[in-house]
Amino acid sequence: MFTNYLRKMKTLHPFNPEKFLILVVDDMRINRQLLIEILDTAGYGTTFAISGKQALERVKVTEIDLILLDLMMPEINGIEVYKLLKEDENTAHIPVIFLTAVTETNNVLNAFEAGAVDYVTKPFRTPELLARIKIHLDLKRTKDELEKAYEQMKRIAATDELTGIANRRSIFNFGK
Template identity: 45%
Template structure:
């Protein structure tokens, strides 16, 4: 299935606006398509409500010209669904209708339309109406692009970010994520958008219930071997409803102690496995737990540990851990025992 990113990359948005025309009458499509194409617009076509929703999700057009009366899913329902989806809610919709009664025009506006033109379609009139609404669409698109670039830039520095939507009922859907955030959530929790991992959701709900919005809650952390993922509540990015609602930006960072293990190996002339055993001793793990982590028996861990004692010149677990901690703090001050 073609993704929105794939379609986005094929559209020349720098030089033309993208228009989606939705009409089940081929003659209407042909006249309007040719006029818009000659005027420099990039034109997409859909001949049914279902196809319109699919094309809109894939291409995220700058504006939609929508026939009100179509068999099956009519234009009013298409508009409601476009406005209900976060990805397409910002796209202006101009209805094309042969119905001039007030009740139909009101229905078009209530469904999410910003304007309407009556049939038979006059391309110049359509383009004049489009020009007014595209100015606002361009500004919204530029602001969204700048926000996306700023957030995606976090990935380059090892920070990932997600946005979780908390309405009055606390539905907690994950509505936005950077590429790095997507990979980290899958690796640590096995989840993907729109599902927010339950521990993260509980942490956020607890903060909203207990501390409100003024105090940053303690960071959430989850460990996976020598790696741990931390979550920090950054800010509210959407309007709240006074009861913890709105969109919440959460910044994530993965911290790895692989470098610490490597440093212990080099400093004490340990093998990679011996350094791993010593690392978990520093972390307070007993031989059985270390064996479970490394996939070895407690007896094997004991043998590794005996060799560690010999290389460090100590006789006890406590002495080995103390020597390792002192050395690690010199090399990696940020290390947490």
């Protein structure tokens, strides 16, 4: 049973952009349109938000795989949005790549100190942006698969393979 699961893990499906939904958050319409066109052309699913508040609402109702988040926005800036995402267990796992025209070292450091997975300055090079997106989505997919495998291993370790009921080890650990 466990051997079959390991075999399945070795044959991860090839990367397919169509299986991912990316949220583009930017208060500038031209920036949103450009990013969505690039992502759509690459095969990704896209949605957008025009403000940090709208982004926070969008992630509550849509299963987002990655967020491209403008750092400088009115009302609530990208770092504040990011911190709110990380405080919520339902959105804390979503990788965020900051996009900004600001290149000052302090802004870059603030983004990484907040926990951003990456930071891209505008104007960006499309192939580089797409490569970074793919890397972070692939990392997320691998992490998700590892978490599933870990849960499967815990279940296998706690149950009898023949009967499917709790085994001796799990009974002894029940009160702990």
